[in-house]
Amino acid sequence: MKIRNINDVKKYANQITVLIFIVIFTSASFALMSHYRFQVQRKAYNDKLIIEQINNSASDLSEKLSIIASSTVFLDYLRSGETTREKLYTQLLAQLSTLKNPNVTGMRIIDNNGKTIFDYGKHSGSYVALNLCYLNQTLDPEMGFCNHTWKLYFDHGALLRDILKLNNSLKSCVNCKARELVNNGYFGSFPVADKNKLDFKIQMAEQSDYFFYVYFLLMSLSLVIFSCWCWYRLSDILNNYIAHPIKNLAKCLSADEVIEQSNDIDEIKYLVGEINTWKNRINKTKEDEHGIKLGKIAAQLAHDVRSPIMVMDMVIKNITQIPENHKNMLQQAAQRIADIAGGFLVYYRDKGIADSEIKNENVLVLLQAIIKEKQLQYSDKSVNISFTNTVTDNYYSNINASDFNRVISNIINNAAEAIEDEGKIDINLFRKDAYLCLSIVDNGRGISPDVLPHIFEGKSVGKVDGSGLGLSHAKMVIEGWNGRIHVDSIQNKGTQAIIYLPCVI
Amino acid sequence: MKKYIKVLFLISQLFLLPAIAAVANKDSVNILTWWGYLDYPEVIQKIEQDCDVKITHDNYYSNEEFLRRWQGHKEYYDVIIFSDTIYGVVKPNLPDLSKSTLWQQSAEYHPVIKSHYLSKHYPHNVVYFVHAMTGFLWNPENIKINENDSIVSIFKKANGKLVVLMDDPVEAKKLVTSAENGDQLTIANFNRVIQDANVYVTNNYSQIYKKPNFAFSYSWSGEAVIDLMAANKEYKFLVHPKLSYVTSDLLAQTSTSRGATCVAKELAGKKLATEMQENMFYFAPYKNMPVSKNRYYDAMHRNFIANLSMIPWLEYDKSQFDIDNRNWQLIKLPLNTKKT
Numbered sequence: 081m082k083i084r085n086i087n088d089v090k091k092y093a094n095q096i097t098v099l100i101f102i103v104i105f106t107s108a109s110f111a112l113m114s115h116y117r118f119q120v121q122r123k124a125y126n127d128k129l130i131i132e133q134i135n136n137s138a139s140d141l142s143e144k145l146s147i148i149a150s151s152t153v154f155l156d157y158l159r160s161g162e163t164t165r166e167k168l169y170t171q172l173l174a175q176l177s178t179l180k181n182p183n184v185t186g187m188r189i190i191d192n193n194g195k196t197i198f199d200y201g202k203h204s205g206s207y208v209a210l211n212l213c214y215l216n217q218t219l220d221p222e223m224g225f226c227n228h229t230w231k232l233y234f235d236h237g238a239l240l241r242d243i244l245k246l247n248n249s250l251k252s253c254v255n256c257k258a259r260e261l262v263n264n265g266y267f268g269s270f271p272v273a274d275k276n277k278l279d280f281k282i283q284m285a286e287q288s289d290y291f292f293y294v295y296f297l298l299m300s301l302s303l304v305i306f307s308c309w310c311w312y313r314l315s316d317i318l319n320n321y322i323a324h325p326i327k328n329l330a331k332c333l334s335a336d337e338v339i340e341q342s343n344d345i346d347e348i349k350y351l352v353g354e355i356n357t358w359k360n361r362i363n364k365t366k367e368d369e370h371g372i373k374l375g376k377i378a379a380q381l382a383h384d385v386r387s388p389i390m391v392m393d394m395v396i397k398n399i400t401q402i403p404e405n406h407k408n409m410l411q412q413a414a415q416r417i418a419d420i421a422g423g424f425l426v427y428y429r430d431k432g433i434a435d436s437e438i439k440n441e442n443v444l445v446l447l448q449a450i451i452k453e454k455q456l457q458y459s460d461k462s463v464n465i466s467f468t469n470t471v472t473d474n475y476y477s478n479i480n481a482s483d484f485n486r487v488i489s490n491i492i493n494n495a496a497e498a499i500e501d502e503g504k505i506d507i508n509l510f511r512k513d514a515y516l517c518l519s520i521v522d523n524g525r526g527i528s529p530d531v532l533p534h535i536f537e538g539k540s541v542g543k544v545d546g547s548g549l550g551l552s553h554a555k556m557v558i559e560g561w562n563g564r565i566h567v568d569s570i571q572n573k574g575t576q577a578i579i580y581l582p583c584v585i
Numbered sequence: 586m587k588k589y590i591k592v593l594f595l596i597s598q599l600f601l602l603p604a605i606a607a608v609a610n611k612d613s614v615n616i617l618t619w620w621g622y623l624d625y626p627e628v629i630q631k632i633e634q635d636c637d638v639k640i641t642h643d644n645y646y647s648n649e650e651f652l653r654r655w656q657g658h659k660e661y662y663d664v665i666i667f668s669d670t671i672y673g674v675v676k677p678n679l680p681d682l683s684k685s686t687l688w689q690q691s692a693e694y695h696p697v698i699k700s701h702y703l704s705k706h707y708p709h710n711v712v713y714f715v716h717a718m719t720g721f722l723w724n725p726e727n728i729k730i731n732e733n734d735s736i737v738s739i740f741k742k743a744n745g746k747l748v749v750l751m752d753d754p755v756e757a758k759k760l761v762t763s764a765e766n767g768d769q770l771t772i773a774n775f776n777r778v779i780q781d782a783n784v785y786v787t788n789n790y791s792q793i794y795k796k797p798n799f800a801f802s803y804s805w806s807g808e809a810v811i812d813l814m815a816a817n818k819e820y821k822f823l824v825h826p827k828l829s830y831v832t833s834d835l836l837a838q839t840s841t842s843r844g845a846t847c848v849a850k851e852l853a854g855k856k857l858a859t860e861m862q863e864n865m866f867y868f869a870p871y872k873n874m875p876v877s878k879n880r881y882y883d884a885m886h887r888n889f890i891a892n893l894s895m896i897p898w899l900e901y902d903k904s905q906f907d908i909d910n911r912n913w914q915l916i917k918l919p920l921n922t923k924k925t
């Protein structure tokens with residue numbers, strides 16, 4: 081199996097785990113089944129052996145009885161009346177002596193009428209009555225005619241001992257299953273008419289399960305070997321595909337070396353790729369930090385330069401002592417400087433580098449400077465910019481001075497631009513609760529009701545030039561100081577913008 | 586006084602001794618007979634009372650067994666009952682009892698039977714005991730036999746099924762020689778007749794009758810009735826015009842004792858024959874026998890009496906017996922071996 085990714089590793093590991101479980105389960109099941117089967121077979125074999133031994137004992141005796149029962153003297157005795165039987169008695173005894181079985185303690189021969197025609201020896205409680213069935217002179221249980229019963233009495237204990245002698249593994253027992261000397265109604269080849277106490281409690285001696293133990297040992301050994309192989313294989317996979325690549329990765333990272341791509345799994349390759357990418361980004365970020373610092377300085381410089389240049393532009397316009405062409409050149413130069421500064425500012429603001437450091441600033445001072453600059457800026461336009469201050473102490477708020485200048489300057493510019501011919505812009509500084517409030521009110525053309533709800537969304541409200549820092553930017557900046565801005569306007573009447581800045585206590 | 590008492594006691598003992606001895610020495614009559622003939626205790630008991638004897642009897646199952654026991658221990662027996670087919674073999678060993686009056690029983694024989702009896706010139710101590718017809722007892726479920734069948738065709742119909750033949754070399758020879766190509770009782774002739782039938786040779790086939798594949802038995806009429814009743818099946822008995830004949834059992838008195846004379850006379854008498862026909866189902870030689878209660882026997886007896894003058898009697902040349910008996914043993918050997 082080719083391992084390409086972590087899923088393959090998991091899959092492979094799962095397969096091995098499942099395999100281990102299957103092997104363990106199968107082995108255990110097989111061992112148990114084999115053991116069970118072995119026990120069942122052994123029990124069946126033992127039963128068969130016991131039955132065979134008992135049958136052999138019965139067959140051995142039955143064979144001798146058959147020889148006697150087939151003898152002429154025995155047959156003549158059966159078929160004779162009392163007179164002839166008396167004459168044949170001694171001959172029959174001689175014939176019976178060939179039985180030579182001490183377990184038979186006595187016997188009787190009974191005819192069909194229940195009359196005993198032969199009686200010899202001791203009667204015991206253990207006996208079997210055999211049907212004597214003859215076809216002509218031959219014993220034939222199937223086709224023969226059964227006229228007599230041969231009842232044999234046994235010494236049960238002696239018979240049991242004889243059976244046990246047949247096989248050393250046999251032993252008598254108390255609570256085990258009793259085995260009948262009579263098998264399926266037959267004692268050897270004789271059909272049985274009656275029997276009593278001919279069962280023997282015999283069992284095989286306990287046998288060791290050597291075979292099973294050897295088998296179990298081999299199975300366990302095989303299982304251990306297989307488990308070791310599985311463990312080795314899993315370790316190999318985890319080391320080769322997980323541990324070693326991660327170790328190598330850590331080593332390269334700590335040594336700040338380049339991480340080489342190799343034949344790793346896809347996830348490791350991805351990690352290596354990502355780490356390399358982020359390393360490059362971090363290096364680039366470090367380079368960018370220098371640029372940001374420079375950018376901030378440049379942006380601040382560009383911003384600060386713009387207002388003096390505008391003043392210069394106003395002054396140049398009003399200077400009459402220099403030739404017009406020189407005045408134009410000066411104005412173009414000032415405009416060019418303003419463009420360069422504006423370009424810087426726009427560039428760095430686009431990159432988000434412009435300074436936004438917040439400090440505890442004197443709002444009144446900053447405001448007065450802006451108003452003075454704006455009054456000068458719009459001196460040639462019929463716009464009257466007035467300022468009223470009702471705050472007597474604590475003009476401080478945590479703001480960024482540059483951003484504040486930019487925001488207020490833009491709002492005043494907006495108000496000025498809203499005035500078409502002539503008008504006024506009233507700026508008031510007042511306190512409300514914990515806020516320094518600054519209202520800028522013009523009597524310009526106002527903002528249409530359709531546009532008013534969207535003025536903070538960054539969309540154009542009619543003004544196309546400027547630094548690009550519109551009301552949306554103003555709102556964002558002010559809210560960054562934990563302040564707020566509110567704009568209200570009536571079309572053709574004017575607009576009011578109120579800025580709330582938290583006072584520094 | 587004591588002396589007198591002792592003397593009186595001894596005298597009384599002297600008077601009692603003959604009575605005790607009479608009981609102890611009561612005449613005993615020992616009979617050698619076919620199995621089943623005398624297995625009726627009440628009949629035997631009656632004869633014992635009439636003759637004041639104790640009767641014991643030995644059974645045999647074949648002529649061969651009879652000859653062995655008779656020739657081995659002639660002195661054991663006072664009366665013998667045997668087949669007339671072996672009379673020639675038995676005759677030399679029969680005692681000369683010319684004063685016996687047993688032959689006088691023949692005065693009441695059926696005329697045809699009497700004629701046969703006289704023609705045989707039996708000694709005075711030999712009379713007919715019973716008669717029988719040979720025939721085929723057949724099982725309609727397995728075979729159908731009619732009067733036109735030859736012995737070969739009958740055996741052919743019994744292909745593979747159970748067939749029983751009487752264990753008698755004389756009767757077996759009669760059967761084999763009735764076939765077209767046979768004149769001697771040989772293994773080849775016998776096998777040619779029986780073909781592929783599963784043949785048992787025995788005179789006691791009470792178990793074989795009950796087998797589902799039983800086809801037929803060639804047997805005596807009396808045995809057929811007994812077995813018909815035992816089997817409780819609708820078997821048929823065919824008296825074949827070419828293959829059936831009359832066979833007889835003889836009774837011979839072999840002892841001159843009073844008891845033997847009395848018992849022989851009782852056994853051979855019409856009175857006992859009348860009583861025993863209800864049990865034995867063999868035909869008595871006497872004329873005017875009463876009607877039997879057994880329908881099978883009664884039908885056969887009527888048939889027997891009606892055809893008595895036409896049915897052939899089994900005739901046999903005694904000089905052939907040893908040869909035929911030896912061949913018969915050879916024939917039976919593989920059959921018995923096969924069965925066992």
